[in-house]
Amino acid sequence: MSQEAGKDAALTLLLVDDDEVLRERLGRALRERGFEVTTAESGEAAIAVARRDAPEFAVVDLRMPGISGIEVLDALRAIDPATRVLMLTGYGSIATAVEATRRGAVGYLSKPADADEVVAARPVRAATTSSASAGLDR
Amino acid sequence: MPSPPHDLVSEPGRIKLEWLVKLHWIAILGESAAIVGVQLAGLMQLPLAPLAALVGFAVAVNLGLQGWLRKDPVVPDGLLAGVMLLDTAVLTGLLHLSGGHFNPFSTLYIVNVALAAVLLPPRWSWTQAVFSILAFGALFPMQQWAPFGVQEHEAMMAVHLYGMLVAVAVAAFVIVLIVQRVSRALADRDEELARERRLAEQRAKLASLVTLAAGAAHELATPLGAIAIASKELDRELSRAGASQGALEDLRLIRAQVDRCKGILQQMSARAGENAGEPIVEVSVERWVEGALDGLPGRERVRADLACGEVRVRGPVQGMERALRVILTNALQATPGEVSLRARCAAGGITVEVHDTGAGMTPEVLARVGEPFFTTKAPGQGSGLGLFIARTLAEQLGGALEIQSQPGQGTTARITLPGTPPGREETVR
Numbered sequence: 001m002s003q004e005a006g007k008d009a010a011l012t013l014l015l016v017d018d019d020e021v022l023r024e025r026l027g028r029a030l031r032e033r034g035f036e037v038t039t040a041e042s043g044e045a046a047i048a049v050a051r052r053d054a055p056e057f058a059v060v061d062l063r064m065p066g067i068s069g070i071e072v073l074d075a076l077r078a079i080d081p082a083t084r085v086l087m088l089t090g091y092g093s094i095a096t097a098v099e100a101t102r103r104g105a106v107g108y109l110s111k112p113a114d115a116d117e118v119v120a121a122r123p124v125r126a127a128t129t130s131s132a133s134a135g136l137d138r
Numbered sequence: 139m140p141s142p143p144h145d146l147v148s149e150p151g152r153i154k155l156e157w158l159v160k161l162h163w164i165a166i167l168g169e170s171a172a173i174v175g176v177q178l179a180g181l182m183q184l185p186l187a188p189l190a191a192l193v194g195f196a197v198a199v200n201l202g203l204q205g206w207l208r209k210d211p212v213v214p215d216g217l218l219a220g221v222m223l224l225d226t227a228v229l230t231g232l233l234h235l236s237g238g239h240f241n242p243f244s245t246l247y248i249v250n251v252a253l254a255a256v257l258l259p260p261r262w263s264w265t266q267a268v269f270s271i272l273a274f275g276a277l278f279p280m281q282q283w284a285p286f287g288v289q290e291h292e293a294m295m296a297v298h299l300y301g302m303l304v305a306v307a308v309a310a311f312v313i314v315l316i317v318q319r320v321s322r323a324l325a326d327r328d329e330e331l332a333r334e335r336r337l338a339e340q341r342a343k344l345a346s347l348v349t350l351a352a353g354a355a356h357e358l359a360t361p362l363g364a365i366a367i368a369s370k371e372l373d374r375e376l377s378r379a380g381a382s383q384g385a386l387e388d389l390r391l392i393r394a395q396v397d398r399c400k401g402i403l404q405q406m407s408a409r410a411g412e413n414a415g416e417p418i419v420e421v422s423v424e425r426w427v428e429g430a431l432d433g434l435p436g437r438e439r440v441r442a443d444l445a446c447g448e449v450r451v452r453g454p455v456q457g458m459e460r461a462l463r464v465i466l467t468n469a470l471q472a473t474p475g476e477v478s479l480r481a482r483c484a485a486g487g488i489t490v491e492v493h494d495t496g497a498g499m500t501p502e503v504l505a506r507v508g509e510p511f512f513t514t515k516a517p518g519q520g521s522g523l524g525l526f527i528a529r530t531l532a533e534q535l536g537g538a539l540e541i542q543s544q545p546g547q548g549t550t551a552r553i554t555l556p557g558t559p560p561g562r563e564e565t566v567r
Binding site: 088 | 369
């Protein structure tokens with residue numbers, strides 16, 4: 001239905017954020033861009049989803065009650081190292097976001113960010129260069 | 139921090155002894171003058187040889203102390219007390235040789251006691267007091283061996299009365315000098331304590347504001363994110379459906395304003411977020427200033443005068459560059475003319491001054507400058523956080539940011555930072 005998704009139409013995406021409004025609206029926006037989106041409201045739920053079917057792409061809020069975004073990142077990469085994880089951060093946690101990229105996240109985006117920015121920050125597929133980790137502020 | 143005022147009460151013993159040596163010289167001069175004066179006036183027959191010997195002894199002791207002080211020794215209270223007890227003993231000898239308990243200069247015992255009470259801990263002060271009383275008391279029985287020739291009683295009485303006048307004058311002068319000095323030192327110390335307390339209060343206020351700001355920034359990020367997403371999606375939807383240009387512009391306005399909020403949040407959390415992640419590095423003052431000037435709009439109007447050579451400064455260098463850039467931007471916006479940037483480095487620390495010849499600030503504005511969210515710029519031009527963050531950073535690094543301004547006189551912003559302590563890696567909390 002949407003042209004932007006193009007050849008990535010079937011890309012599975014796991015969206016993890018504890019804020020329901022943001023999660024569901026962003027999930028819907030990403031679905032409209034052709035992603036096959038699953039949402040999870042917590043780190044525990046996200047890990048359970050990934051165990052059943054590891055997503056190709058994950059968008060993970062850094063700060064959540066319970067399991068933190070960094071732990072989710074570690075777990076997702078342990079389940080499937082091919083999963084590309086983009087961190088979403090609020091403020092006061094950029095240091096942690098940098099730590100996340102060291103641990104294998106492909107990048108981070110500061111909130112507020114819209115769906116287009118998430119898509120733009122999504123790293124290109126393995127076919128092309130993998131150095132693009134958009135969203136780095138500095 | 140400014141060096142504490144010259145404080146006789148809390149200074150180390152060395153300074154006290156230096157002071158005492160100076161007083162000794164004055165006393166020796168006074169004693170010599172008194173002896174010579176009395177002798178010339180023919181008031182009394184003084185035993186010059188033993189008197190000269192005692193004064194000579196006092197001179198020798200004082201010279202010895204002076205020489206010793208040049209080695210920068212540690213002077214314990216006990217030694218100070220010993221010197222002062224010796225003073226009292228010498229005074230007793232001088233009195234004994236020149237009239238004994240009749241000598242009006244026995245008032246000078248009080249000066250010695252006052253000095254001891256100021257310079258020494260209680261134990262030694264009391265020792266000095268008791269010793270002075272005993273010494274004065276000893277003059278009574280020692281009278282029988284007194285070597286001076288007593289003139290007739292009436293003449294003696296006249297000498298005694300004038301002597302009393304002089305002695306009281308000397309004692310009064312010295313005691314006022316000492317006590318004034320002490321009370322001034324105490325007042326200075328009180329003032330310094332009050333200043334410290336004010337600073338601590340400000341810092342606490344600042345810290346809670348920063349915590350609040352960072353917390354608010356974090357909390358606002360998510361709902362703003364939802365607004366950003368929703369407005370973007372609505373924009374997509376309506377563009378496709380062919381909505382009016384006005385409606386689409388409104389949506390883009392909403393989306394753009396969210397980005398503006400994002401900028402403010404970024405600044406609000408600058409301390410908690412940005413600087414926290416930045417490692418503390420050592421960088422030359424010149425490179426720091428260059429970094430701040432790099433890409434600064436209007437930098438051609440900045441006249442830099444850097445005299446720091448290779449002096450280095452420690453801190454989160456990007457945060458520091460941002461802070462200096464904020465100050466430079468303010469100065470450049472205040473004037474269409476040139477802005478001077480001076481960096482000076484001394485042993486005590488680094489001073490960077492930015493001066494503009496703009497309109498200056500009224501005292502009311504000056505008093506509020508650096509408060510978070512206080513700005514005189516047009517809405518959208520400034521968040522009122524730049525200087526606040528710059529000041530916070532300067533204080534975190536153990537320095538300060540001062541702003542001086544008068545209407546019509548332009549504004550000077552001065553960053554002071556401590557000199558670099560070698561070694562030690564740390565990160566800003």
